[in-house]
Amino acid sequence: MLTLQLNDSFIEQKFEMDFHNNTKYFIQTIKSFLQKKDNIEFNLLKAYSRGELSSGQVARILDISKYDVLELMERYDIAYINVDDEYLKEEIEASDRFLSLNLCK
Numbered sequence: 001m002l003t004l005q006l007n008d009s010f011i012e013q014k015f016e017m018d019f020h021n022n023t024k025y026f027i028q029t030i031k032s033f034l035q036k037k038d039n040i041e042f043n044l045l046k047a048y049s050r051g052e053l054s055s056g057q058v059a060r061i062l063d064i065s066k067y068d069v070l071e072l073m074e075r076y077d078i079a080y081i082n083v084d085d086e087y088l089k090e091e092i093e094a095s096d097r098f099l100s101l102n103l104c105k
Contacts (some may be wrong), residue, residue: 045069045078055080 006012020025044061046067047053053061059069073080 041072041078045073045076048073049078049082051082 002059006015015021015026016056019029041062044053044058048055055066055069062069062072064072070080
């Protein structure tokens, strides 16, 4: 048996007026809302990982901070920095050139 304790007058009023004190319907609606919210978050973060959105854009869309975006990325196991092998190879080669030029001086 689920016991629901409401300590917020707005939520309590919504529960009584919109849900007619029907706990099961209220919980189902909240669950559905949270699932939709999770789907939206996940899809926005996948767009970020494909390079279609920046972390700042994701934050603005979700109305959260960039730090919160990082926490969501961790929750959904999405890398903050996404680089491919070619990019890493170019960076290593550039570092090697830089070091060899500076060591020759």
